[in-house]
Amino acid sequence: xxxxxxxxxxxxxxxxxxxxxxxxxxxxxxxxxxxxxxxxxxxxxxxxxxxxxxxxxxxxxxxxxxxxxxxxxxxxxxxxxxxxxxxxxxxxxxxxxxxxxxxxxxxxxxxxxxxxxxxxxxxxxxxxxxxxxxxxxxxxxxxxxxxxxxxxxxxxxxxxxxxxxxxxxxxxxxxxxxxxxxxxxxxxxxxxxxxxxxxxxxxxxxxxxxxxxxxxxxxxxxxxxxxxxxxxxxxxxxxxxxxxxxxxxxxxxxxxxxxxxxxxxxxxxxxxxxxxxxxxxxxxxxxxxxxxxxxxxxxxxxxxxxxxxxxxxxxxxxxxxxxxxxxxxxxxxxxxxxxxxxxxxxxxxxxxxxxxxxxxxxxxxxxxxxxxxxxxxxxxxxxxxxxxx
Amino acid sequence: xxxxxxxxxxxxxxxxxxxxxxxxxxxxxxxxxxxxxxxxxxxxxxxxxxxxxxxxxxxxxxxxxxxxxxxxxxxxxxxxxxxxxxxxxxxxxxxxxxxxxxxxxxxxxxxxxxxxxxxxxxxxxxxxxxxxxxxxxxxxxxxxxxxxxxxxxxxxxxx
Numbered sequence: 001x002x003x004x005x006x007x008x009x010x011x012x013x014x015x016x017x018x019x020x021x022x023x024x025x026x027x028x029x030x031x032x033x034x035x036x037x038x039x040x041x042x043x044x045x046x047x048x049x050x051x052x053x054x055x056x057x058x059x060x061x062x063x064x065x066x067x068x069x070x071x072x073x074x075x076x077x078x079x080x081x082x083x084x085x086x087x088x089x090x091x092x093x094x095x096x097x098x099x100x101x102x103x104x105x106x107x108x109x110x111x112x113x114x115x116x117x118x119x120x121x122x123x124x125x126x127x128x129x130x131x132x133x134x135x136x137x138x139x140x141x142x143x144x145x146x147x148x149x150x151x152x153x154x155x156x157x158x159x160x161x162x163x164x165x166x167x168x169x170x171x172x173x174x175x176x177x178x179x180x181x182x183x184x185x186x187x188x189x190x191x192x193x194x195x196x197x198x199x200x201x202x203x204x205x206x207x208x209x210x211x212x213x214x215x216x217x218x219x220x221x222x223x224x225x226x227x228x229x230x231x232x233x234x235x236x237x238x239x240x241x242x243x244x245x246x247x248x249x250x251x252x253x254x255x256x257x258x259x260x261x262x263x264x265x266x267x268x269x270x271x272x273x274x275x276x277x278x279x280x281x282x283x284x285x286x287x288x289x290x291x292x293x294x295x296x297x298x299x300x301x302x303x304x305x306x307x308x309x310x311x312x313x314x315x316x317x318x319x320x321x322x323x324x325x326x327x328x329x330x331x332x333x334x335x336x337x338x339x340x341x342x343x344x345x346x347x348x349x350x351x352x353x354x355x356x357x358x359x360x361x362x363x364x365x366x367x368x369x370x371x372x373x374x375x376x377x378x379x380x381x382x383x384x385x386x387x388x389x
Numbered sequence: 390x391x392x393x394x395x396x397x398x399x400x401x402x403x404x405x406x407x408x409x410x411x412x413x414x415x416x417x418x419x420x421x422x423x424x425x426x427x428x429x430x431x432x433x434x435x436x437x438x439x440x441x442x443x444x445x446x447x448x449x450x451x452x453x454x455x456x457x458x459x460x461x462x463x464x465x466x467x468x469x470x471x472x473x474x475x476x477x478x479x480x481x482x483x484x485x486x487x488x489x490x491x492x493x494x495x496x497x498x499x500x501x502x503x504x505x506x507x508x509x510x511x512x513x514x515x516x517x518x519x520x521x522x523x524x525x526x527x528x529x530x531x532x533x534x535x536x537x538x539x540x541x542x543x544x545x546x547x548x
Contacts, residue, residue, distance in 0.1 A: 017548065019548075025545040026546070027546075035545060036546070037544075037547070038547055038548050039547070125548065175548070176548075297411040297412065299394075299410070299413070300409070300410060300411060300413045301410040301411045304410040305410065349548065353548065354548075370400070370403075370407070370411075371438050374407075
């Protein structure tokens with residue numbers, strides 16, 4: 001059978017992530033040090049795991065409400081108020097999803113008519129454009145700049161807006177750059193959007209991971225709550241990647257339609273994960289503080305070391321990535337990453353995986369042990385000696 | 390500087406340079422602070438955590454519950470002092486509850502430990518009674534797991 005004729009055109013037009021072959025190579029090198037993964041090196045705190053186990057012991061193994069456990073939705077709203085000053089109604093403005101990723105997909109699908117445009121700042125996480133395309137939307141890429149600390153500026157946004165613009169994706173704190181948007185930056189963006197029908201899809205999965213400054217949600221800026229979907233999740237804040245649990249907060253009419261898609265496509269998020277998540281939000285604040293202090297130290301460490309090696313390294317203020325510039329080597333970011341892996345057995349991710357504007361950079365995750373970071377940086381130092389242009 | 394202590398408590402082998410980079414400080418400031426903490430006996434030493442069971446070296450550890458008849462005017466201090474001078478005594482704590490002193494003893498064999506209790510510890514003036522408990526297996530010590538090998542987890546490579 002000719003499956004190319006059978007498979008849908010839209011899905012076939014979307015390319016596979018370009019670095020799959022890179023990860024395949026990495027898998028054949030068990031001794032390699034990886035600064036390439038996008039997840040915490042912490043285990044889920046035991047009290048959270050234990051709450052999941054306890055729910056199983058009690059036999060809580062059935063579906064929950066489509067939108068998620070009442071208890072959990074209440075806790076999510078308490079959490080948003082407590083930690084970010086956001087007010088949401090647990091009943092009509094809150095939806096529990098399978099990771100932040102599902103919430104992004106639902107938000108886009110609930111809003112997009114065919115041909116409408118989704119503005120995606122890049123370098124950023126890889127899912128936004130494909131999700132927009134699958135929903136019939138058209139991604140419009142805005143390239144953020146190192147000299148602007150990879151923030152989205154009002155001018156860049158204004159230049160990207162057309163009469164077809166429906167969604168602005170706001171991926172901050174940003175994977176892979178570590179860039180954040182502060183209150184003033186968000187005010188400037190809000191100024192452009194107020195009075196339009198453009199919705200913001202604010203991917204705040206890294207909201208807890210900022211260093212020295214608290215994350216500000218654009219939904220807390222005047223006039224923006226009504227035009228913002230806030231996406232959050234448990235993966236990064238509580239080291240719960242494998243539990244696959246996230247959520248969306250937003251205006252009731254939008255959450256209602258998102259819940260409808262979720263109801264048909266997913267039914268409900270995993271029950272065990274939801275019970276564990278209740279515990280995380282009730283008693284997990286201290287876990288977060290401890291983790292952030294630890295990541296903050298490793299962040300300073302890795303930035304200092306990259307600079308000592310002579311690489312420009314932007315002062316990342318969020319997430320757990322640094323994004324050093326490797327242009328001085330004369331290598332493309334893909335060449336750099338592949339040669340580094342082959343020659344020194346260190347895995348970093350080419351910046352180009354996160355959009356064309358990531359070319360010339362590599363992403364290094366510092367959610368790794370200090371010993372690994374140290375050894376990786378020593379090896380990168382040796383690599384640079386042989387490849388300096 | 391509490392943060393230096395927290396770093397060292399987790400990893401006593403950190404270098405001054407590493408600590409300075411982690412804390413966003415300079416090496417001079419960190420080494421000055423370290424010296425001060427050592428001089429003030431806030432930092433008392435740097436040791437390795439060793440799982441002796443994985444070596445050929447036989448080590449037996451026991452916890453001895455000691456009940457003490459307090460001495461007039463001296464409380465438990467005099468008795469404690471008599472006990473902690475023995476180099477076989479690894480740790481000594483004054484306890485609340487059903488007994489008074491917890492003595493951690495290290496020896497090569499159970500017999501050696503038992504003999505020490507009978508001939509050295511029990512006769513100490515003021516010691517009313519002892520109860521010896523041998524440690525059979527260490528699961529965790531000073532926050533570090535001893536017994537388990539981490540299982541390799543199949544992982545996805547996600548961005």
